[in-house]
Amino acid sequence: xxxxxxxxxxxxxxxxxxxxxxxxxxxxxxxxxxxxxxxxxxxxxxxxxxxxxxxxxxxxxxxxxxxxxxxxxxxxxxxxxxxxxxxxxxxxxxxxxxxxxxxxxxxxxxxxxxxxxxxxxxxxxxxxxxxxxxxxxxxxxxxxxxxxxxxxxxxxxxxxxxxxxxxxxxxxxxxxxxxxxxxxxxxxxx
Numbered sequence: 001x002x003x004x005x006x007x008x009x010x011x012x013x014x015x016x017x018x019x020x021x022x023x024x025x026x027x028x029x030x031x032x033x034x035x036x037x038x039x040x041x042x043x044x045x046x047x048x049x050x051x052x053x054x055x056x057x058x059x060x061x062x063x064x065x066x067x068x069x070x071x072x073x074x075x076x077x078x079x080x081x082x083x084x085x086x087x088x089x090x091x092x093x094x095x096x097x098x099x100x101x102x103x104x105x106x107x108x109x110x111x112x113x114x115x116x117x118x119x120x121x122x123x124x125x126x127x128x129x130x131x132x133x134x135x136x137x138x139x140x141x142x143x144x145x146x147x148x149x150x151x152x153x154x155x156x157x158x159x160x161x162x163x164x165x166x167x168x169x170x171x172x173x174x175x176x177x178x179x180x181x182x183x184x185x186x187x188x189x190x
């Protein structure tokens with residue numbers, strides 16, 4: 001079994017996350033892809049705007065009924081700073097190496113920060129590390145042992161979604177209907 005792992009703040013999760021996950025499943029022949037919202041990301045400037053449990057719920061709404069996608073609350077439950085190495089250790093306990101291959105999926109920004117991560121060499125030992133390039137031909141400064149997969153380029157970011165909501169503009173097409181309804185109900189990002 002091949003299991004993809006896609007972590008992030010997801011503040012909020014948007015259609016770009018969903019399309020990248022879909023592409024990764026298809027291009028890497030993943031049996032499952034697990035979205036892992038962070039509690040607190042150690043290398044990201046500023047705290048998330050939405051609470052961890054709200055971001056977790058929005059990721060569940062993003063994934064909808066697609067059976068390829070799972071959402072893990074491992075980092076939210078653990079609380080504090082979210083370190084990928086700890087999450088991979090937890091997943092490796094659940095899925096020993098003889099039963100599953102773990103594939104850690106990163107964006108280019110995360111890949112550039114990889115040398116600053118907690119125990120990057122252990123991360124490599126626990127999972128294959130694949131950088132999703134969003135159609136770019138290469139990723140500068142790619143760490144040794146990383147591979148790339150070209151997912152489609154979708155020019156949307158969580159920052160843009162938050163700014164559009166703050167400005168009273170529509171986010172239709174940038175997030176799923178379920179995520180948009182949740183944001184509206186909770187009054188997030190205003």
